[in-house]
Amino acid sequence: MEEIKGAIALIGYGLAAIGPGIGIGIVVGNAIQAMARQPEAAGLARTTMFLGIAFTEALALIGFVLFFIA
Amino acid sequence: MDPLILASECDPAKEIICAPTNVIELFQFDEALFSIGPMDFTRTVILTFLAMFIVIGLLYFAFRTPRVVPTKFGAAMESLVLFVRDDVAKGTIGPDGIKYAPYLLSMFLFILVANLFEVTPFINFPLTSRMAIPLFLAVLTWVIFVFVGFKKNGISYLTGIIWPKSVPVALRWLVGLIEFFSTFLLRPITLAVRLFANLVAGHLMLTLLLGSGWIFMSAIGDIGIRSIIGLPWFVFGLGIFVFELVVAVLQAYIFTLLSAVYIQTSVHPEH
Numbered sequence: 001m002e003e004i005k006g007a008i009a010l011i012g013y014g015l016a017a018i019g020p021g022i023g024i025g026i027v028v029g030n031a032i033q034a035m036a037r038q039p040e041a042a043g044l045a046r047t048t049m050f051l052g053i054a055f056t057e058a059l060a061l062i063g064f065v066l067f068f069i070a
Numbered sequence: 071m072d073p074l075i076l077a078s079e080c081d082p083a084k085e086i087i088c089a090p091t092n093v094i095e096l097f098q099f100d101e102a103l104f105s106i107g108p109m110d111f112t113r114t115v116i117l118t119f120l121a122m123f124i125v126i127g128l129l130y131f132a133f134r135t136p137r138v139v140p141t142k143f144g145a146a147m148e149s150l151v152l153f154v155r156d157d158v159a160k161g162t163i164g165p166d167g168i169k170y171a172p173y174l175l176s177m178f179l180f181i182l183v184a185n186l187f188e189v190t191p192f193i194n195f196p197l198t199s200r201m202a203i204p205l206f207l208a209v210l211t212w213v214i215f216v217f218v219g220f221k222k223n224g225i226s227y228l229t230g231i232i233w234p235k236s237v238p239v240a241l242r243w244l245v246g247l248i249e250f251f252s253t254f255l256l257r258p259i260t261l262a263v264r265l266f267a268n269l270v271a272g273h274l275m276l277t278l279l280l281g282s283g284w285i286f287m288s289a290i291g292d293i294g295i296r297s298i299i300g301l302p303w304f305v306f307g308l309g310i311f312v313f314e315l316v317v318a319v320l321q322a323y324i325f326t327l328l329s330a331v332y333i334q335t336s337v338h339p340e341h
Contacts, residue, residue, distance in 0.1 A: 032295055050323070050324055050327065051324075051327060051328070051331065054327075057264070058260045058264050061263055061271075062260075064268050064271060065263060065266070066271075
């Protein structure tokens, strides 16, 4: 088991990146749609978009850190 | 730093793959450069003080003398300060967010300078890629938003989290449990890990790409035409360099914004 430890951690990181990848896509896509439909609210949409990205990408980053810890 | 720690085990003439024996080496500077009493000054400590003095110096020289027409540097710093005060503090927390603007501003500038050390030539080490510093900043935010929550709402801040009134009675214990853990445990951890992991990833990518590119290109006498493989790595590394500039600014902004959001949920817990 010891010799494939690195490979398992890599697969774990790959799995951890799937969800946030989809999530950030949804967040940014909808934010762009909101900005295009209502350009005067673009500033608000951008702030909220960054918040959404930050919350979503935390999962991928935890996977990244666990890759080094494992 | 001599180029580079990662190349200590690397012999480009024999092996085509160069890798650091241990990535932790890239982030550790155990040997003290000098000591004052019991306090050892490593590279990280010196850079922390340097970041502090840079922030103090920027603010001091920008606002030393009040002017009717500010200088270019003063105007740039003023727009930065107004951005944190109006957009982040007031825009997120509300009108009484002005009280937290000094804290948010000093944290924003410190993280910004510490992050930009990553792409500063001859320093090339993001201060925030040592877990101690983002964790300390996150704990500071945690202390502030918990304190503000209890001060503004009394004990109902805690009961509002573990026994939320807006949820059906049968689900309150479950939602309360999740909310309790996410507020008091996961918030500071994710806040710290987000900053830390972004900068670690950036530092690793820069070191590996630029380092391996440099190693291969400088070994042209030993391995001949094969050293061309270093060129795309080096160019790709320079592209990542620009990307990391954006990441450094963005992560400072996100850390400040999330601190403001956490403080806001303590000030107005009903939202």
